[in-house]
Amino acid sequence: MQRTKISKLLEATELDVDIHVKGWVRTKRGNKHVAFIALNDGSSIHSIQIVADPNTIGEDLLKGVSTGASISVFGKLVASQGSGQKVEITAERIEVIGVADPEKYPLQPKKHSLEFLREIAHLRPRTNTFGAIFRIRHAMSYAVHKFFNDKGFYYWHNPFVTGSDAEGAGEMFRVTTLDPTNPPLTEDGKVDYSQDFFGKETNLTVSGQLEGELGALALGEIYTFGPTFRAENSNTTRHLSEFWMIEPEMAFYDLTDNMDLAEEFLQFLCQYALDHCADDLAFLEKRLIDEDKVKPQAERSPMTLTDKLKFVVENPFERLTYTEAIQILSNSKPNKKGKFQFPVEGWGTDLQSEHERYLVEKHFKKPVILTDYPKDIKAFYMRMNEDGNTVGAMDILFPGIGEIVGGSQREERLEVLTSRMAEMGIPEEDMDWYLDTRRFGTAPHSGFGLGFERLMIFVTGLSNIRDVIPFPRTPGSAAF
Ligand code: ATP
Ligand code: MG
Numbered sequence: 091m092q093r094t095k096i097s098k099l100l101e102a103t104e105l106d107v108d109i110h111v112k113g114w115v116r117t118k119r120g121n122k123h124v125a126f127i128a129l130n131d132g133s134s135i136h137s138i139q140i141v142a143d144p145n146t147i148g149e150d151l152l153k154g155v156s157t158g159a160s161i162s163v164f165g166k167l168v169a170s171q172g173s174g175q176k177v178e179i180t181a182e183r184i185e186v187i188g189v190a191d192p193e194k195y196p197l198q199p200k201k202h203s204l205e206f207l208r209e210i211a212h213l214r215p216r217t218n219t220f221g222a223i224f225r226i227r228h229a230m231s232y233a234v235h236k237f238f239n240d241k242g243f244y245y246w247h248n249p250f251v252t253g254s255d256a257e258g259a260g261e262m263f264r265v266t267t268l269d270p271t272n273p274p275l276t277e278d279g280k281v282d283y284s285q286d287f288f289g290k291e292t293n294l295t296v297s298g299q300l301e302g303e304l305g306a307l308a309l310g311e312i313y314t315f316g317p318t319f320r321a322e323n324s325n326t327t328r329h330l331s332e333f334w335m336i337e338p339e340m341a342f343y344d345l346t347d348n349m350d351l352a353e354e355f356l357q358f359l360c361q362y363a364l365d366h367c368a369d370d371l372a373f374l375e376k377r378l379i380d381e382d383k384v385k386p387q388a389e390r391s392p393m394t395l396t397d398k399l400k401f402v403v404e405n406p407f408e409r410l411t412y413t414e415a416i417q418i419l420s421n422s423k424p425n426k427k428g429k430f431q432f433p434v435e436g437w438g439t440d441l442q443s444e445h446e447r448y449l450v451e452k453h454f455k456k457p458v459i460l461t462d463y464p465k466d467i468k469a470f471y472m473r474m475n476e477d478g479n480t481v482g483a484m485d486i487l488f489p490g491i492g493e494i495v496g497g498s499q500r501e502e503r504l505e506v507l508t509s510r511m512a513e514m515g516i517p518e519e520d521m522d523w524y525l526d527t528r529r530f531g532t533a534p535h536s537g538f539g540l541g542f543e544r545l546m547i548f549v550t551g552l553s554n555i556r557d558v559i560p561f562p563r564t565p566g567s568a569a570f
C-alpha cells in the first residue's frame with residue numbers, strides 16, 4: 091500500500107478505512123496504556139495524531155519512536171476524540187525507519203530561536219517554522235511563473251557563467267580554470283584570459299538584465315527567474331551572496347507601463363499567498379504575534395501578517411520622483427533631541443535603506459515607487475530624461491525592507507547610449523552584442539528586477555533574509 095500524504099488525510103471525509111502514512115515524529119506523549127504521536131511528513135503545517143496501544147504495537151518498538159525519528163504507520167483513519175483535529179489514526183502496526191537518538195537530536199519539541207536554527211540550517215527544514223517558510227517559497231515560485239505565463243510572457247534562460255558584469259550591478263565571483271597561484275601572463279604582465287576555459291574573463295551572473303533585453307527585443311515579453319551571485323561584502327539582513335531574482339523585460343513598454351506591471355505583479359503575489367498559503371501564514375502569524383508580545387508596546391507591529399498582505403493588494407502604491415523624495419527627507423521632522431533623524435546628503439546621492447523605510451513606514455505608510463533618479467547613481471543603460479540629469483529609473487520600496495524592486499526604461503537610442511557609455515568609460519567593443527539591438531530594429535523597452543528573497547521576507551513576516559532560503563550564503567558562512 092502506498093503512503094497517503096498527511097495533507098490529504100486531514101481533508102478526508104471517508105472514515106474507518108485502512109491507511110498507510112510515513113513521516114517524522116514531532117512529539118510523543120502518553121502513558122503505559124496509550125501513546126499519542128504527532129506525525130508530520132512535510133505536506134502540511136499540521137501533524138496527524140497517531141494513537142498507539144503499547145500492547146498491540148510493542149513497548150520496545152515505541153521506545154524508538156522519539157522526536158525526529160522517521161516511521162511508517164499502518165492503521166485506520168478514525169474520527170478524533172480530542173478537540174484539535176477532526177481525524178486521527180489508530181495504529182495497527184508501526185515500523186521505525188530511522189531512529190533519532192534523543193540525547194543527540196538537536197531539534198527537541200520546544201520553540202527554538204531563529205538564531206539557533208540558523209546554526210543548524212541543514213536540519214531546520216524539519217521544524218514547523220521552516221516547513222511553513224519553504225512551502226510558501228514553493229507557492230511563490232509557482233505564482234511567479236503563473237503570473238507571467240498567464241500574460242503571455244516567455245520564461246527566458248540566461249547564462250549563469252558570463253563575460254558580462256552587467257555594468258557594476260554588484261561585486262562579482264570570478265570563474266576561471268587558470269591556476270590562481272601561477273596564471274599565464276601576457277607580454278605586458280597581465281593575466282592571459284585567452285588561455286582560460288572560455289577564452290575570456292568570466293564571472294557568475296550579477297544580473298541577467300542585459301541578456302534579457304535581447305530576449306525582449308525578439309520575443310516581445312520575457313522574464314528570467316534564477317540564481318544571481320553578488321560578492322556583497324556587507325553583512326546585512328537584506329543581502330545574500332547567492333539570491334534569486336525575477337527579471338521581466340518588455341518591448342514597447344515605457345516607464346509607466348513598467349511600474350504598472352511591477353505593481354500588479356507584487357499585488358498578485360501577495361493575493362496568491364493569501365489564497366494558497368493560509369495555514370502556513372496563520373502559523374507564522376501566530377509565531378510573530380508571540381514574539382511581539384515580549385517587546386515594548388512601541389516596537390510591536392500594528393498590523394498582522396495577513397493585514398499587511400491585504401494592505402498591499404488593496405492600496406495603490408505611492409508614486410513620486412527621487413527629487414520629491416529628497417525634499418521630503420530633508421524636511422523630515424526632527425526627533426525629540428532636536429536632531430534630524432537622517433543625514434540626507436542631498437540631491438545626487440543614493441538613498442540608504444533607512445531613508446527608503448522612512449518614506450514607506452513613516453511618511454506615506456504604504457509601498458512607494460520612486461522614479462527619475464540622478465543619472466550619476468544609476469547604470470548606463472537607463473533612458474535619459476529630457477532634463478539631461480535624471481534617468482527613467484524606478485525603485486519600489488516596501489515596509490520593513492526598503493528596495494524590493496529596481497527597474498527602468500532602457501535607453502533605446504543608439505547615439506544617446508554610446509555617448510553615455512563614452513562618458514562612463516565603457517568601451518564599445520565590449521558591448522558590441524548589446525549595441526546591435528540598438529543598431530538593428532531598436533524599440534522602446536523596459537524591465538525590472540525583483541529580489542525573490544526580499545519578497546519572501548515580506549510575505550513571511552521574517553526579518554532576516556537568511557531565514558527565507560534553504561541554503562543562505564553570506565560572507566564567510568557557506569555551511570554546505
Ligand atoms: P540594494 O540597493 O538593496 O543593494 P541593488 O540596487 O543593488 O539593491 P539591483 O541591482 O537593483 O539591487 O537588483 C534588483 C533587486 O534584486 C533589488 O531590488 C533587490 O530586491 C534584489 N537584490 C539585490 N541585491 C541583493 C542581494 N545581495 N541579496 C538579495 N536580494 C538582492
Ligand atoms: Mg546593491
Ligand code: MG
Nearest residue numbers: 440485493496
Ligand atoms: Mg539599490
Ligand code: MG
Nearest residue numbers: 485493495496
Ligand atoms: Mg537597485
